[in-house]
Amino acid sequence: MSGHDTGAPESIKESVADRPRHDCRDAYVAALAELAHDDHRIVGVVNDSVGSSKLDAFKKAFPDRLINVGIAEQDMVGVAAGLANGGRIPFVSAASCFLTGRALEQIKADVAYSNRNVKLCGMSPGMAYGELGPTHHSIEDIAWLRAIDKITIVVPADPIETAAAMRWAAKIDGPAFIRVSRMSVPKVYPEDYAFVPGRAVTLRDGDDVTLISNGTVLWRALVAAEQLADEGIAARVISMPTVKPLDVDAVVAAASETGGIVTAEEATTAGGLGGAVAETVVQNHPVRMKILGVPEFAPTGSAGFLLDRYGMSAEGIADAARALIS
Amino acid sequence: MTTLAPEHVTMPIFSQLPPYVPRDQRIAHLAEAARQIRIQDLKLVHYAGAGHIGGDFSAIDILATLYGAVLDVTPGTIDDPDRDRFILSKGHVAGALYTTLAAFGFLRQEELATFLKPLSALNGHPNRNKVRGVEANTGPLGHGLPIAVGHALSAKLDVSRRRTYVLTGDGELQEGSNWEAMMAASHYELDRLTVIVDRNRLQQGATTRETNDLDPLADKAAAFGFAVVEVNGHDHGELFDVLSAVPFRPGKPTFVIAHTHKGHPISFMSNNAAWHHKVPSQAQLEQALDELAKIHPKAAPA
Numbered sequence: 001m002s003g004h005d006t007g008a009p010e011s012i013k014e015s016v017a018d019r020p021r022h023d024c025r026d027a028y029v030a031a032l033a034e035l036a037h038d039d040h041r042i043v044g045v046v047n048d049s050v051g052s053s054k055l056d057a058f059k060k061a062f063p064d065r066l067i068n069v070g071i072a073e074q075d076m077v078g079v080a081a082g083l084a085n086g087g088r089i090p091f092v093s094a095a096s097c098f099l100t101g102r103a104l105e106q107i108k109a110d111v112a113y114s115n116r117n118v119k120l121c122g123m124s125p126g127m128a129y130g131e132l133g134p135t136h137h138s139i140e141d142i143a144w145l146r147a148i149d150k151i152t153i154v155v156p157a158d159p160i161e162t163a164a165a166m167r168w169a170a171k172i173d174g175p176a177f178i179r180v181s182r183m184s185v186p187k188v189y190p191e192d193y194a195f196v197p198g199r200a201v202t203l204r205d206g207d208d209v210t211l212i213s214n215g216t217v218l219w220r221a222l223v224a225a226e227q228l229a230d231e232g233i234a235a236r237v238i239s240m241p242t243v244k245p246l247d248v249d250a251v252v253a254a255a256s257e258t259g260g261i262v263t264a265e266e267a268t269t270a271g272g273l274g275g276a277v278a279e280t281v282v283q284n285h286p287v288r289m290k291i292l293g294v295p296e297f298a299p300t301g302s303a304g305f306l307l308d309r310y311g312m313s314a315e316g317i318a319d320a321a322r323a324l325i326s
Numbered sequence: 327m328t329t330l331a332p333e334h335v336t337m338p339i340f341s342q343l344p345p346y347v348p349r350d351q352r353i354a355h356l357a358e359a360a361r362q363i364r365i366q367d368l369k370l371v372h373y374a375g376a377g378h379i380g381g382d383f384s385a386i387d388i389l390a391t392l393y394g395a396v397l398d399v400t401p402g403t404i405d406d407p408d409r410d411r412f413i414l415s416k417g418h419v420a421g422a423l424y425t426t427l428a429a430f431g432f433l434r435q436e437e438l439a440t441f442l443k444p445l446s447a448l449n450g451h452p453n454r455n456k457v458r459g460v461e462a463n464t465g466p467l468g469h470g471l472p473i474a475v476g477h478a479l480s481a482k483l484d485v486s487r488r489r490t491y492v493l494t495g496d497g498e499l500q501e502g503s504n505w506e507a508m509m510a511a512s513h514y515e516l517d518r519l520t521v522i523v524d525r526n527r528l529q530q531g532a533t534t535r536e537t538n539d540l541d542p543l544a545d546k547a548a549a550f551g552f553a554v555v556e557v558n559g560h561d562h563g564e565l566f567d568v569l570s571a572v573p574f575r576p577g578k579p580t581f582v583i584a585h586t587h588k589g590h591p592i593s594f595m596s597n598n599a600a601w602h603h604k605v606p607s608q609a610q611l612e613q614a615l616d617e618l619a620k621i622h623p624k625a626a627p628a
Binding site: 064065072081082085 | 407411413453454455461462463464465466468469471472473474475476477478479480481483484490502503506507509510513514
């Protein structure tokens with residue numbers, strides 16, 4: 001597993017849960033501004049989502065390079081494809097529910113199939129909009145985009161990974177989707193973390209059971225592993241920031257070296273990270289699995305409340321692991 | 327039926343005439359290019375056994391005029407960042423685009439013989455990653471205009487003189503994404519963007535009027551901030567004069583309503599919705615080629 005370890009802390013002394021929390025949008029806008037400063041080709045494209053994407057400062061710094069097409073997501077993604085045709089590097093920044101739901105065909109045809117250099121940044125994904133309900137939840141985005149060829153899907157877990165994914169996306173010539181969390185999370189990576197697409201990161205080793213997670217749920221999985229360790233259960237925690245292409249080797253190793261795999265994500269249980277891991281496990285090394293996620297249109301509640309409700313509190317994830325290997 | 331084969335590709339190669347060539351000579355050149363493109367496209371669809379011949383024929387005069395006399399792009403400058411862009415939004419007339427690209431040297435003529443065959447680069451809808459000269463992978467309707475707006479924005483950011491042309495169908499304008507894009511085009515004052523509507527008044531199975539009427543189309547486009555011009559979409563002189571003269575109003579994108587007939591100028595196809603994607607039989611092919619030969623005495627044999 002050392003091949004997948006790209007610099008995680010050797011041991012986690014204090015609980016991840018005690019660290020300060022961060023809104024990943026702040027890291028996103030800081031990275032975008034820095035990248036735009038260094039590369040004149042970079043532009044922002046939004047659907048009136050300047051405030052919700054925290055792009056006010058970007059707009060002041062680069063007034064001509066923030067293109068606001070208004071509340072028109074199909075146009076937004078098509079325009080981004082056209083900007084890329086003209087040599088620009090557009091970062092489309094919009095609430096993930098509308099970006100992926102409303103403009104899915106533009107993402108498929110104009111960006112992915114056309115292989116355009118467009119970066120799609122799904123803001124406030126999952127259940128970040130909490131009480132605004134399932135119309136504004138974006139639990140389906142990963143499953144929808146996983147079904148489309150050519151798009152790399154990245155679900156960063158903290159501000160460090162968010163910025164690293166942005167720097168990577170600006171460098172490559174091709175389509176990418178980056179999910180930018182709104183719900184605050186503690187840092188789980190060291191400051192010098194280098195994101196490698198398609199590579200899992202083993203944050204904690206163990207061979208009793210494996211927890212695979214990303215995004216806002218990863219730190220909860222780490223806390224679950226702390227709790228399991230107290231009981232003498234050694235849980236391997238694998239961060240899987242790239243849902244597509246998946247790190248198949250890391251998954252197969254986990255399946256063959258540990259007693260089972262629990263996946264946990266702020267997304268639907270159909271076709272997301274859990275689905276991707278299951279597809280790999282069942283075809284390579286069948287092992288018991290539990291897929292934690294959001295199986296339905298969620299009832300009213302904050303994102304944190306809903307994650308807990310769907311078994312993705314640290315306790316819930318630990319319970320799933322215990323049940324799997326009991 | 328014989329399948330499409332290399333010997334069915336008999337089209338001459340045309341080039342853009344230099345600017346000093348007199349207008350009437352230029353127009354005659356475009357007319358002959360369009361006629362040859364139609365001859366080749368008929369054979370393409372007949373021998374391949376599929377295609378959208380009706381829409382192809384309503385658009386070919388527009389395509390021939392663009393590639394033959396308007397667009398600042400040649401096979402040698404196809405990767406030049408400052409080339410003019412043409413985006414075919416009505417991607418289902420890929421056959422017309424391929425034959426036009428072949429006529430003007432962008433596509434090797436022998437490649438036309440692979441049209442729709444297994445693993446061919448020439449799919450039923452164009453793919454820019456497989457066919458040089460294609461600017462966008464279109465097919466689903468209502469995608470080209472937003473892409474064109476994005477390209478025109480990039481040109482404006484670059485302070486470039488390059489122009490953007492997009493051809494849409496008229497039924498296609500029922501897609502709301504076009505109107506989203508038109509609002510953005512006028513908001514950003516993209517006066518080097520030209521939208522050309524192939525106004526043949528027919529969609530898949532009925533007239534646009536019966537389906538979801540677009541009229542008054544000129545008023546709608548004007549209300550969305552465009553300078554609107556109406557032309558006979560089969561008159562190369564009118565098309566050349568209008569498409570090479572944009573913009574008409576500083577700060578305004580241009581909306582050209584090109585009045586056309588599906589299947590033009592073939593007697594039994596013209597303005598007939600049944601020819602949306604019908605394939606001409608051997609007898610129909612011969613009759614159509616005969617009609618095209620009569621337009622001009624220097625007709626190529628089938």
